[in-house]
Amino acid sequence: MAVATAQRVVRLGRLERPALTGVLVREVINYSSYWRSATFSSTVEPTIYLLAFGFGFGSLVSKIGGYDYVQFVGTGTVATAVLFSSAFPAMFGTFVKYQFQRTYDAILAAPVDTEELVTAEALWMATRAGVYGCVPMLVAIAFGLDPAWGMLTVPLIGFVAGFGWACFGIAVAGYAKSIENFSYIVSAVLTPLFLVAGTFFPLDRLPEWAQVLGELNPLHHCVQLVRDAVFGWRWADLARVPGLVAFGLAVWRVAIHAMTRKLID
Amino acid sequence: MSRQLAIRLRGVVKRYGPITAVNGLDLDVPEGTCVGLLGPNGAGKSTTMRLLTAQAIADEGELEVLGLRLPEESKQARAQCGVSPQLDNLDVTLTVEQNLRVFAHLYRIGRGERHEAIERALRIANLVDRRDSRVDKLSGGMRRRLLIARALVHQPRLLLLDEPTVGLDPQVRQELWALIDALRAEGTTILMSTHYIEEAQRLADTVLIMSHGRAVAAGPPADLVTEHAGREAVEVYGAPAQLAEVETSAQAAGFRTRRTGTSVSVLGTDGADGRVPEGERRPANLEDVFVLLTGEEIE
Numbered sequence: 001m002a003v004a005t006a007q008r009v010v011r012l013g014r015l016e017r018p019a020l021t022g023v024l025v026r027e028v029i030n031y032s033s034y035w036r037s038a039t040f041s042s043t044v045e046p047t048i049y050l051l052a053f054g055f056g057f058g059s060l061v062s063k064i065g066g067y068d069y070v071q072f073v074g075t076g077t078v079a080t081a082v083l084f085s086s087a088f089p090a091m092f093g094t095f096v097k098y099q100f101q102r103t104y105d106a107i108l109a110a111p112v113d114t115e116e117l118v119t120a121e122a123l124w125m126a127t128r129a130g131v132y133g134c135v136p137m138l139v140a141i142a143f144g145l146d147p148a149w150g151m152l153t154v155p156l157i158g159f160v161a162g163f164g165w166a167c168f169g170i171a172v173a174g175y176a177k178s179i180e181n182f183s184y185i186v187s188a189v190l191t192p193l194f195l196v197a198g199t200f201f202p203l204d205r206l207p208e209w210a211q212v213l214g215e216l217n218p219l220h221h222c223v224q225l226v227r228d229a230v231f232g233w234r235w236a237d238l239a240r241v242p243g244l245v246a247f248g249l250a251v252w253r254v255a256i257h258a259m260t261r262k263l264i265d
Numbered sequence: 266m267s268r269q270l271a272i273r274l275r276g277v278v279k280r281y282g283p284i285t286a287v288n289g290l291d292l293d294v295p296e297g298t299c300v301g302l303l304g305p306n307g308a309g310k311s312t313t314m315r316l317l318t319a320q321a322i323a324d325e326g327e328l329e330v331l332g333l334r335l336p337e338e339s340k341q342a343r344a345q346c347g348v349s350p351q352l353d354n355l356d357v358t359l360t361v362e363q364n365l366r367v368f369a370h371l372y373r374i375g376r377g378e379r380h381e382a383i384e385r386a387l388r389i390a391n392l393v394d395r396r397d398s399r400v401d402k403l404s405g406g407m408r409r410r411l412l413i414a415r416a417l418v419h420q421p422r423l424l425l426l427d428e429p430t431v432g433l434d435p436q437v438r439q440e441l442w443a444l445i446d447a448l449r450a451e452g453t454t455i456l457m458s459t460h461y462i463e464e465a466q467r468l469a470d471t472v473l474i475m476s477h478g479r480a481v482a483a484g485p486p487a488d489l490v491t492e493h494a495g496r497e498a499v500e501v502y503g504a505p506a507q508l509a510e511v512e513t514s515a516q517a518a519g520f521r522t523r524r525t526g527t528s529v530s531v532l533g534t535d536g537a538d539g540r541v542p543e544g545e546r547r548p549a550n551l552e553d554v555f556v557l558l559t560g561e562e563i564e
Contacts, residue, residue, distance in 0.1 A: 022371035026356070029367055033358040102354035109318045109348035110371040111340045265281065265312075265321035 015119060019112040023120035026107070042085035042128070043135040046077045050136045053200050054143070065202050067231065074140025075230050076199035078133045078154060079161065079222040083194060085132040086125045086162040090169025094121070094259075095179050104263055114260045122166040122252065129162025130155040137230070150229035157229065157244075161222035164248035167255040174258025198223045218247040270329070271296045271423045271454040272317065277326030279312050279478075286312040288478035290326070294423075294456050299449045301469030302458040303555065309478035310458035311351060314427045317456070318343055331422055344373065347416030351427040351458075353408055357401040361392050361411055364400060365418055372419035382418050389444070390414030406437035410444060417448075424448065426457040430464060442467060462552045472551065476559035486551050493557055494549035495533035501544035502528045511542050523556045532557070 031038070050073055058069035065072065097103040107117055134154055141147060172185050196203065196210065197219040203211050214220045221240040228237050272294035279287040287309045294300045302310045315321035317330055319339035328335040330342040355364050365383045374382050387393045390410040400408060409429065416424060429445065430438040438461075445468055449455060459465050465472045466486045473483040482489055490496075501511045508529045515522050515531045518540045523530050532553055534541045 018373045019371075022367075022373070025370040026367040029359060029363050030356060101356075102350070102352050103356065105320065105350060105352075106348075106354040107371060108320055109343060109346075109350070110368065111344040111373065112371060113340060263320065265279075265315065 014113065015116055019116040020120040020123070022110065022112060023107060023117055024124055026103075027121070027124040038085075038089070038128070039132070042081060042089075042132040045084055046081035046136045047139050049080060049200075050074055050077045050139055054140075057200070068144070070143055071140060071145045071230075072202075072227075073200060074136055074143065074145050075227040076197070076223050077136040078158065078226045079197060079219050080194065080199055081136050082129045082133040082158045082162050082222060083165055083190070083219060086129040086165035087169040087190060089128075090122070090125055090166040091173050091176075091182055091185070092179070094170045094173035095176065095182075098173075098259075098262060099179075104259075108263060114263055115256050117263075118167070118170055118256045118259050119252070122163050122170060122255065125166035125169075126159045126163035129166070130157075130159035133158030133162070133226075137226075145230070148230050150231075150233070153229045154226055157222060157225045160241075160244050160248060161218065164218055164244065164251050167248065167251040170255040171251060171258045174255065174262045193217050193219050196220070198227075218244060221247075269296045269332075270294065271331055272300075272456060273327070273329040274313075274316075275327040277313075277316065277328060278324045279309075279316060279321055280324050286478055287316065287323070290475075290479055292473060292480065294454060296422075296454050297452045298470040299445075299455040299457065299468055301465035301472045302456065302475055303460070303462070303465040303469075303472050303551075304458075304475035305460055305559075308460075308475040310460075310475055311427055312478075313475075314348075314351075314425055314456075314458055317425060318346065318348055344419075345422045346425060347419070347421035347423070348425045349412045349416045349427065349429060351431060353412060355400045355408060355411060355415070358399060360397050360399055361403070362387070362396040364411060365415060368415045368418050374419055382420075385420075386414040386418045389417055389448075391444075404437075405433055406440060409433060409437075409441055413441075413444065422454060424453055424455045426455060428458055428460070430459070430461065438464075462550070462555065466551050474555055474558060481558045482554065489554050490549050490551055494553035495535050496549055497533075497535040497546060498549045498553060499531045499534045499541055499544040499546055500525070500528050501531065501542055511544075515542055521557060523553065 054070035054073045061069050063069065104117060108114065137145070137151065137154060172182065176182060196214055197217055198214065203214040203220065206214070221243050225237055225240050225244070228234050270293055272292060274290055274292040277287055277290045278285065290309070290313060292313070302313060304310050312321055316323055316328060316335070319336040322336050331345050333339070333342040335342065356367065362383060365386050369379045369382050387396055390413065392407060392411060392414065395403065395407065400411065403411065413426070413429065426445070430441050433441065442464065445455070445457070449468065457468065469486065471484060472486050472489060474481050482493065484492070501508065503511070511529050512522050520534065521532045523532065530553060531542060531544070532549060
């Protein structure tokens with residue numbers, strides 16, 4: 001018997017747009033069924049931080065680094081919203097999708113590779129992070145933060161940082177044996193990074209070793225970039241942008257590795 | 266007439282640590298036929314299915330799907346395959362139509378043809394009236410039909426069905442058999458794994474019996490039965506002690522026997538009058554073949 005001759009007209013490559021689009025379309029259609037809860041958790045929580053710290057702490061400290069405390073926190077919690085709308089949905093969503101819903105089995109049976117699947121999922125969460133990240137800033141504007149042209153770059157900063165944190169979350173889900181393992185990552189990694197990012201207090205009063213560690217925290221660069229976008233750019237931002245991009249690219253590859261191990265036997 | 270092969274596996278081995286799930290499997294699926302992979306749970310059927318979509322990578326052997334080598338050219342092969350998995354992985358908060366729409370995109374159906382593709386899939390699954398129902402509101406049988414329709418949305422050249430009726434009521438199962446039989450009649454190439462004897466017997470042109478990761482027999486169901494179990498068997502019912510006695514004496518008389526829970530089947534009794542014990546005469550079946558070849562009981 002002869003083996004069927006294939007139509008070798010189109011040679012399918014890596015990171016193809018139709019594959020990315022397919023996965024994104026699935027996310028967008030699904031989003032129509034859960035956007036309320038996602039929007040709620042990604043925006044209300046950082047806003048509560050903003051209001052609680054801004055007014056609670058702000059009644060004790062009126063100015064920090066030359067800014068009103070509410071404005072300091074209002075710009076800082078943009079990064080919190082970015083983190084909450086990327087790393088957390090990435091960890092839990094990814095785990096649920098491969099373990100319980102087996103969605104990824106269905107997608108990988110179609111002409112989509114793991115690399116494309118991970119990339120599209122991260123791009124989707126990065127987009128959401130870019131949008132949700134603006135919410136605390138809009139709230140801060142309502143409480144007296146002056147609008148500035150630089151604010152238009154904030155969704156983009158949120159997107160780049162969100163891509164990295166989404167890939168981080170996907171990688172955690174890929175390596176985790178069970179969903180309970182997430183508590184180690186949340187307590188030991190995300191909480192310290194979240195607190196020592198310059199969101200609620202500036203890092204320059206901390207001991208030198210903590211400042212060095214802070215410079216290694218991608219969330220800190222996100223905080224600083226947003227703050228500078230609102231209050232005025234500095235030379236250091238020229239290094240922070242490639243820093244965030246490098247973080248994103250590195251965890252992107254790690255996430256692909258983690259998910260390939262998980263999804264392909 | 267020589268037919269082209271939609272699937273060709275040679276000496277395929279897949280190990281998971283100390284366990285060899287697929288152990289030197291050869292498999293041919295000619296285009297336009299329905300091949301049934303029959304075997305008990307753990308025989309390696311699902312692993313074989315995953316190998317065909319490169320969701321598992323073989324340790325040894327050659328795999329070709331639609332003339333494309335796996336795993337290197339798997340993406341091209343997957344574009345022309347439809348897969349209905351054993352475990353339901355529909356998006357349950359989406360409607361029937363939305364589920365099909367997602368897969369119309371994943372399978373790269375152009376904008377102009379998308380609408381018609383979705384309508385066609387709805388008709389195949391007989392779900393036109395339920396297009397706006399959320400999947401979690403559907404019955405088990407409807408969900409299965411939708412899983413199969415989802416696999417057909419891009420009119421694939423090859424359909425892979427992994428345990429298409431597992432866990433369904435008998436009436437619902439028959440409804441799905443009608444659906445699969447209709448696809449078969451239209452000439453769709455199908456590879457179907459199952460652990461239901463009746464399913465394989467009714468739907469498959471060729472059955473491949475799997476045990477411990479390898480093929481122990483292959484051929485049209487009727488030929489397999491005649492070749493391995495003869496035409497007729499005698500079923501003897503009785504108390505356990507009595508059954509043991511029947512077994513011993515039948516074996517002494519040169520017959521092969523198998524236990525079926527409440528009875529002993531004495532096989533190959535056609536044309537052997539006189540030596541045959543008293544009991545119910547019945548045609549030999551695929552289950553007899555299976556137990557003879559593998560020593561394993563099957564549903």
